[in-house]
Amino acid sequence: MDPSYQKHFAVADYVIFAVLLAASMGIGLYHALSGGRQRTTQEFLMADRSMRCLPVSLSLIASFQSAVAIIGVPAEIYTHGTQYWFIGCAYILGLLIPAHVFIPVLYRLRLSSTYQYLEMRFSKAVRICGTLTFIFQTVIYMGLCVYTPAFALNAVTGFELWGAVLATGLVCTLYTTMGGLKAVIWTDVFQTVVMFAGQLAVIVVGVQQTGGVSEVWRKVREGNRISALDLNPDPTERHTFWTLGVGGIFLMLSLYGVNQAQVQRYLSARTEKEAVRSCYMVFPSLQLALALSCVMGLVMFARYCGEDHSDKLGTSSKDAMVVYFVMDMLQGLPGLPGLFIACLFSAALSTISSAFNSLATVTMEDLIKPHFPTMTEARATLLSKVLAMSYGLLCLAMAYLTHLMGDSVLQVALKIFGMVGGPILGLFCLGMFFPWANSTGALAGLGAGLALAFWVGIGSIVTRSSSTRPLPPCRAVLLSDNMTTAIHAALLNVTLSRPSGLKRFYSLSYMWYSAFNCFTVILIGLIISFLTGPMKEEDVTPGTVYPLLGKLLCFLPEHLKKKLCCVTPLGHTLSAQQRPSQNKESNGLAFPREDRTSQEETDTLFPEAHTPLVEHETTV
Ligand SMILES: CC(C)(CO)[C@@H](O)C(=O)NCCC(=O)O
Numbered sequence: 001m002d003p004s005y006q007k008h009f010a011v012a013d014y015v016i017f018a019v020l021l022a023a024s025m026g027i028g029l030y031h032a033l034s035g036g037r038q039r040t041t042q043e044f045l046m047a048d049r050s051m052r053c054l055p056v057s058l059s060l061i062a063s064f065q066s067a068v069a070i071i072g073v074p075a076e077i078y079t080h081g082t083q084y085w086f087i088g089c090a091y092i093l094g095l096l097i098p099a100h101v102f103i104p105v106l107y108r109l110r111l112s113s114t115y116q117y118l119e120m121r122f123s124k125a126v127r128i129c130g131t132l133t134f135i136f137q138t139v140i141y142m143g144l145c146v147y148t149p150a151f152a153l154n155a156v157t158g159f160e161l162w163g164a165v166l167a168t169g170l171v172c173t174l175y176t177t178m179g180g181l182k183a184v185i186w187t188d189v190f191q192t193v194v195m196f197a198g199q200l201a202v203i204v205v206g207v208q209q210t211g212g213v214s215e216v217w218r219k220v221r222e223g224n225r226i227s228a229l230d231l232n233p234d235p236t237e238r239h240t241f242w243t244l245g246v247g248g249i250f251l252m253l254s255l256y257g258v259n260q261a262q263v264q265r266y267l268s269a270r271t272e273k274e275a276v277r278s279c280y281m282v283f284p285s286l287q288l289a290l291a292l293s294c295v296m297g298l299v300m301f302a303r304y305c306g307e308d309h310s311d312k313l314g315t316s317s318k319d320a321m322v323v324y325f326v327m328d329m330l331q332g333l334p335g336l337p338g339l340f341i342a343c344l345f346s347a348a349l350s351t352i353s354s355a356f357n358s359l360a361t362v363t364m365e366d367l368i369k370p371h372f373p374t375m376t377e378a379r380a381t382l383l384s385k386v387l388a389m390s391y392g393l394l395c396l397a398m399a400y401l402t403h404l405m406g407d408s409v410l411q412v413a414l415k416i417f418g419m420v421g422g423p424i425l426g427l428f429c430l431g432m433f434f435p436w437a438n439s440t441g442a443l444a445g446l447g448a449g450l451a452l453a454f455w456v457g458i459g460s461i462v463t464r465s466s467s468t469r470p471l472p473p474c475r476a477v478l479l480s481d482n483m484t485t486a487i488h489a490a491l492l493n494v495t496l497s498r499p500s501g502l503k504r505f506y507s508l509s510y511m512w513y514s515a516f517n518c519f520t521v522i523l524i525g526l527i528i529s530f531l532t533g534p535m536k537e538e539d540v541t542p543g544t545v546y547p548l549l550g551k552l553l554c555f556l557p558e559h560l561k562k563k564l565c566c567v568t569p570l571g572h573t574l575s576a577q578q579r580p581s582q583n584k585e586s587n588g589l590a591f592p593r594e595d596r597t598s599q600e601e602t603d604t605l606f607p608e609a610h611t612p613l614v615e616h617e618t619t620v
């Protein structure tokens, strides 16, 4: 790297960064020493199921908003224009469906791990396969999350790469291990605020240095960065309204509907209503996060006009360039570079801590507890802490693996969500919406879904078929008209030569991965289920099926509807002997009556849980 490009920190920057780490540790320590002192798995993994909606909702956005998005989205906007912003359209259904379909089913079953659902609906084998798939997804993603901020920081400031990786990994392991889910949620709240503050600071300073809002707008218009709505139906087109706005819904469902990290937060809410409300509150915050990172990309474009600095930075990574631009802009403003670094690491820490805690939960609940039913609570809690710690160390190893990959970090993250999260989403949809699906079908569907996902995913990496040309820098507009026409013609040629056959299959837009893999699982799952004998109505565990077909076909006469969706309504009351045994051990009241509201039902379940709420409200 060209030494004149290297940026340096002032003392104030180091102080801000240190305060972030210290405050996170402090919150962990506080929750280790207060409340029940993390002596039960209920507290360590479920936050005593006592959380309010505000912390839960901030924690929900923090889970999948890491440094990958903070750096990756501006890099995407900078090189390809604002088309990516249309993913915001997917947030509407992507949050409404989890709030009204997934949360009611999962919350009322009073699970600890989402994969418990799979055992209730199908069998133990399906549960274990689901858990292992989730662990695989999270471990890879976690490596990417630790590595990204450290790599970017190293590229621009020469900050020791592995020092940063170790610092984040260790701090996060410590507070997660000490304070459990309560610490994870409350550090998420603090870190989300720091994240927004950092992004806002960069935008304000950037706009000011570029000469105001109108100047930024003029430059991004000139540079052709404001993208029109692209309605091209071609599924191999990387970003269009369809891939982002429709494919994105499935991405959102796999993250906000069935991902353990999120479901664990819904379950930690004190009532179902509170969980649904927190899901609603994610919408404005997620739109804000998206808007901030897109605007950051535009401001950066206005300032640098899309020039390529890769030779001087010693890396062709656009992600490293984003950090360079930010640090360059903030030079000479003591404290602000530190705030931005704190923003990156906040985003990363809040994601990694969710990953540690959710991994510890599923390993404990799905893989260990079923084999040691007599384990004491103290021993189980100790073991959960050891697990959270070991996943922390594994995460450092995964960071090293990520080191060996090379692509835009945003694309890598979304590909992982689609390739591994898509089939898991398919498994849950198969169980919830199709009462006929049986365990064999589910296993075959998951296997086929994962196989096809990796075939397309690895195929696209090997043939590099999904890469699109970046837009030209804004200087191109200043060239003579002839030149511009030539460039446009060249670009058109690139897009006109469509791949054929298998290559076309590999060039499926990565934004469709979640939807494609989800449908593969459902389709194969249904075919195999019908071949091996579909599940009978009386064999389906009540409360595990959502009457989707019944609701969609509401215009049909009643008897036909009943036939089609073998109605096992949500929250149907059961006789004691019909109740599956695994519910009894978590609690005896897994299936509340339909005619009660969730508030009432939680009051009967936990009369003591309601008291602090009343107290609080009367004092306010
Ligand atoms: C997952 C979404 C699309 C949700 O807005 C977004 O936060 C995102 O692009 N995340 C990328 C992955 C990450 O930031 O780690």
Ligand code: NA
Residues within 6 Å of the ligand: 061, 062, 063, 064, 065, 066, 067, 346, 347, 348, 349, 350, 351, 352
């Ligand atoms: Na985060």
